[in-house]
Amino acid sequence: MxxxxxxxxxxxxxxxxxxxxxxxxxxxxxxxxxxxxxxxxxxxxxxxxxxxxxxxxxxxxxxxxxxxxxxxxxxxxxxxxxxxxxxxxxxxxxxxxxxxxxxxxxxxxxxxxxxxxxxxxxxxxxxxxxxxxxxxxxxxxxxxxxxxxxxxxxxxxxxxxxxxVGAGQLTKMANQIAIAGLVQGLAESLSFAEKAGLSIPEVVEVISQGAAGSWQMQNRYKTMAEGKFDFGFAVDWMRKDLGICLATADETGASLPVTALVDQFYKEVQAMGGGRWDTSALIARLRR
Missing domain, CATH: 3.40.50.720 (NAD(P)-binding Rossmann-like Domain)
Incomplete structure (x- = not known):
């Protein structure tokens, strides 16, 4: 020890x-x-x-x-x-x-x-x-x-x-880039199902068993559907992380168009007063 x-x-x-x-x-x-x-x-x-x-x-x-x-x-x-x-x-x-x-x-x-x-x-x-x-x-x-x-x-x-040294941080950036796109995709999927009059639990039960399944879907769809955003990593911190990702992409020549767009969506969530909501709050801007 x-x-x-x-x-x-x-x-x-x-x-x-x-x-x-x-x-x-x-x-x-x-x-x-x-x-x-x-x-x-x-x-x-x-x-x-x-x-x-x-x-x-x-x-x-x-x-x-x-x-x-x-x-x-x-x-x-x-x-x-x-x-x-x-x-x-x-x-x-x-x-x-x-x-x-x-x-x-x-x-x-x-x-x-x-x-x-x-x-x-x-x-x-x-x-x-x-x-x-x-x-x-x-x-x-x-x-x-x-x-x-x-x-x-x-x-x-x-x-x-x-x-x-530095490889750990670069890997974490790749992690945050993947999460940003996944959460936005899930938010749009749930919002679409909701507005189409479908049962969100039934939709998720079916699509989660196929290629659309993800950790975010399994662990966040219920709270997203209920509009509860106190269960994870704060939007303020995600924007800090995505800022690091975007700045590093400029240095390395990587292209991150989806990440840049989702970062702006999180900026909208902050403007709604959701800076301390968790990252699944992307769905909130689709319900305005």
């Missing part, structure tokens, strides 16, 4: 850190809101630290799950950042969905300090985090990944090294 620090206790990080504690790791947590860290300790044991640096001191692995590029830089760098508290040979594992650019930037700083670095964004949403059933896509050296994988296993259904 390892001494582990976990930085960022949002809807994903809180249960992920809990799985580490349940697996027997010695866990120290840090959160920008100290009360959430105190709540975590009350539930899972371990201890809370007032800064990322203090959380990271003595840890063999430092895991993060924060909001965006700037949040990640803030917890890593500076006098109170995690890198300042980590000893040479310790490994930093980032579960945040961020740009490959900031990943490579921070990995270079970490390597100069003698630290390992694995970018390891996750997919599976809040339910996947709570159930320890996340898909984890990783970038880093083979040695760093091999060391980190048994720790990540505490909350992973599948964990794979996709290549060098």
């Amino acid at each position: 390892a001494q582990v620090a976990f930085l960022g206790l949002g809807v994903m990080g809180f249960p992920m850190a809990g799985h580490l504690a349940a697996a027997g790791h010695d866990v120290t947590v840090y959160n920008r809101s100290g009360q959430k860290a105190a709540d975590w300790v009350a539930r899972h044991g371990g201890r809370a630290a007032p800064t990322p640096r203090e959380a990271a001191e003595g840890a063999a692995f430092v895991m993060t799950c924060v909001g965006n590029d700037d949040d990640l830089r803030q917890v890593c760098l500076g006098r109170d950042g995690a890198f300042a508290g980590m000893a040479p040979g310790a490994i930093f594992v980032d579960h945040t969905t961020v740009s490959a650019r900031v990943t490579r930037e921070l990995a270079a700083v970490a390597h100069q300090a003698g630290l390992g670095f694995v970018d390891a964004p996750v997919s599976g949403g809040q339910a996947g985090a709570e159930n320890g059933q996340l898909s984890v896509m990783c970038g880093g050296t083979e040695a760093d990944y091999a060391a980190a994988e048994p720790v990540i296993a505490a909350y992973a259904k599948i964990c794979r090294r996709m290549g060098d």
Whole structure:
């Protein structure tokens, strides 16, 4: 069992850190809101630290799950950042969905300090985090990944090294691109069935058994039909992720016409007041 620090206790990080504690790791947590860290300790044991640096001191692995590029830089760098508290040979594992650019930037700083670095964004949403059933896509050296994988296993259904540093983030972008198109297609399908006077449960029962079936259909069609959007990844965060995808596509020369269109549809959902609704809220704009 390892001494582990976990930085960022949002809807994903809180249960992920809990799985580490349940697996027997010695866990120290840090959160920008100290009360959430105190709540975590009350539930899972371990201890809370007032800064990322203090959380990271003595840890063999430092895991993060924060909001965006700037949040990640803030917890890593500076006098109170995690890198300042980590000893040479310790490994930093980032579960945040961020740009490959900031990943490579921070990995270079970490390597100069003698630290390992694995970018390891996750997919599976809040339910996947709570159930320890996340898909984890990783970038880093083979040695760093091999060391980190048994720790990540505490909350992973599948964990794979996709290549060098940045490859995990690029794989997560591919994941978000696929989800955007799937959710829009499902929203249009359900809206069409609804307006055609069909029974949505009966339609889904039939079409889900064929080529149209998907995780989104199985897990989101009921709540979409009911207009309930509190069951998954927020629209605000999806737009952040799609912005990263579109910017990276510009850099690589990839064409993402559907992704760009769905991003604008999510912008409309935000304008409707749905920034904190989950991504299945795309159907709401079709009902206006």
